[in-house]
Amino acid sequence: MEPIDLLIGRPSPRLQAAEKLAAASQIILSQPEKSDCALTYGPDHGEDEIREHVATWLSQKYRPSSGPVTRERTIITNGASGGLAAILQKFTDPLYTRRIFLVDPTYFLAAPSFFDAGFGQKMQGIPEDNEGISIEFLQLRLDEEESKHASTEIGVKLPDHEYKKLYKYVLYMVPTLSNPSGKVMSLHHRKVLVELARKFDILLIADDVYDFLAWPTDNNLSHKGLDLPPRLIDLDRQMPGTSEWGNAVSNGSFSKLVAPGLRVGWCEAMPRFIYAISSYGPTSSGGCQSQYTSFLIDHMLVSGILEQHVNDVLIPIYRKRYNALVKAIKTYLYPLGIKISTGVPYEIAVKDEEGNYTQTMLAGGFFLYIEYPTDDTFPEVMDIVRLGKNEYALDIAPGVIFAVQGDPESLKRAEMTYKRGTRLCWAWNEEEVLVDAVQRFAKIIHQAKESIR
Template sequence: MMKSIDLLIGRPSPDLQAADKLAAASQIILSQPERSDLALTYGPDHGEDHIRRQVGAWLSQKYRPGPGRITQDRIIITNGASGALSSILQKFTDPLYTRRMFLVEPTYFLAVQTFLDAGFGQKMRGIPEDDEGINLEYLRRQLEEDSKAECIPDAGAPITKFASQGYRKLFKYVLYVVPTLSNPTGKTMSMHHRIALVELARRYDMLLIADDIYDFLAWPGDDDIPHEGLELPPRLVDIDRQMPGLSEWGNAVSNGSFSKLAAPGLRVGWCEATPSFIYDLSTCGATMSGGCQAQYTSFLVYELLFSGMLERHIQNTLIPIYRRRYRTLVKAIKNHLYPLGIRISTGKPYEVSGTDSQGNRVPTTLSGGFFLYIDFPSDDQFPSATEIIRIGREEYGLNIAPGEIFAVKGDIGSLERAESTFNLGTRLCWAWNEEAVLTEAIERFAKAIQKAKM
């Protein structure tokens, strides 16, 4: 029987999880009573100060933000990006007062349920992606039309959460986006779009929730340039902080996680935003009841950061292996799928600088993350994506995502757009499988397509 191959799963393969480093960190912490006592009890709601400082210092070194170093009052320790997303919605949105919940489409399909759970099923709208990461004009029209629509004035608007109950700031609009090396398409939002997006957010009282999950798994598009010293795009939260007119609450929050860097089971991450935003985020009910939601695991992460073990793991293990797997997948696609009319959907390359082998700064483009998207031909003679995926699953043991799962649930327009855009293709992940398996998977994929064409 043919062994199945999963190209949908989006996680590190087990051999890339930092088990040995976490074991060393655990031994250090648990062997010192003064540290283990703190690690094993309820912690401060926002996380231990020394851990927040260490995360801020690490982020400052990685991003080199224009506004200056990232201080601990801008950081909260979370139980991962998924949990943090839920907490953000709980604290800063209201299912009646918040007018629209925008998601860039194709979207990260597993995040959609969090918005549904928060009561926004009827208010969710997809914003199409363009070659620079988001169709700004489409978003602008949506905001303009909605803001002009007849509604009850804000002073008397229906609301379920009140300032007297601890909800000091509610946003009228929210946009969920993965700006850098996005899930599912792997595109990186242009600098122009990032600035314009922050400007729109300020104008319409919109919160930008940015999943900055894949930023540190980046490498130069030029294979001859080492990945060390690669420039990273400024996050939306960096741009918001640097632009004149920053409000007390800001209009962007950076949602980060150690799941893709150390191990998904750690369930620890961070959020960065203005101090007021971070403080209020620490007052969610579950956090106030139990303290920091990643107390023990955050101590492990601190040890990995302080010792440099995590950075060495990223630079010496993760990026080199992912870079090879990515190159292998791309080569296989070009060898076996390009002759069938399929193409990689890359978008506009994001230009950055890297350091060549002689130590000189040189221009390059940004690659990395976990995913790429392939587009099928749109002509009537080509088999449907549904049929290709069915044959791939039933006859060739391939688990591949139908493009339609990346539509925004609750938005009929998103489902309709999917039929003529991203449903004519699929997301592929290179993080889970080794190189030989990736090559075999694409060979099987090509056979499934040829079978569907018969």
């Protein structure tokens, strides 16, 4: 029995654009005017021309109502993880920043970055609701923090240098096609978050890494030309009252679109915010941390190869895998009481074959979340995990790993809710493997049920 991993969250090797990258590399290295720049230390922000191309591409994809994205709003990073580390280094301080909030269930591999930045005791989960985040819970926690600090000063002076901005709070989330839940945050909740961020001095860190891997739930409609949900930075720029620093940053990555090993990404925010990130220590030491690979991405971007790869290769394959996984779950797991956790579907506009806009729902990304029944006749989570690994060669993650580690309340919430479930990824396995995995899953449940009778 071949092992199957349903936890792994990366594209399968055949979807990594190796041949396209090889061609791009050959072109870059054969042109001295390109290779000389690509192979040396780059500007801290990344090459201006590359930033310009990324900004134009983002403008075309998001079509922000507040106006086109400009070069000054972008910086080239070494991926979303590197971007997150730089943001925390420049705009937070464990003695000044009061809380790090994370939407839970959360992307479990983001947590170490907050721990390493010194926030282990200050991390707190904010539960997800059907629209992406519980606004009421967040408001309550903010009011508690403000009350706690009302009669005392923090006592920490802001650093005396050019970049004098630290945020009192941070909220980390994946608002569109979330990891791990797959949910899309509602427009209403996005707007309220921006309002709260301005009121309480919160930095909204959005991992916008799955936005361009989206498609309509209606299989008769094309995925091209979707109206994507406005990002938090778009709303922060659009809504009256934005500040010179802003209260949101978009953290993006080409890892999901080309290949994870490239380690190329971008951040977009207010120009002053972006300029501050460029002074991040490792960048100041050696310039752009993805100098060579950013040239490869730039070639793919300008030539149209990137869009072709995403639109004609990735999305069609992911869409088929997603449909196969959903069908298998409904066929084999729904009769056992296991359901897909969806939240409120996000409505989008897309053109039909006649060129007219029609309304449908958004799907995509890498993940969906399934929930187990809560009755006593259903097997324990860890029994399912152990049986899957030991007898069916199936890797299933216990839902508790998506809790905010270090926050007892988050762990307690997990026990009552999403611990009884798991994240499933369709990006790594082929369609037939996904169906096989779900069939094994069903057998695991049947066997575990027999053992507790």
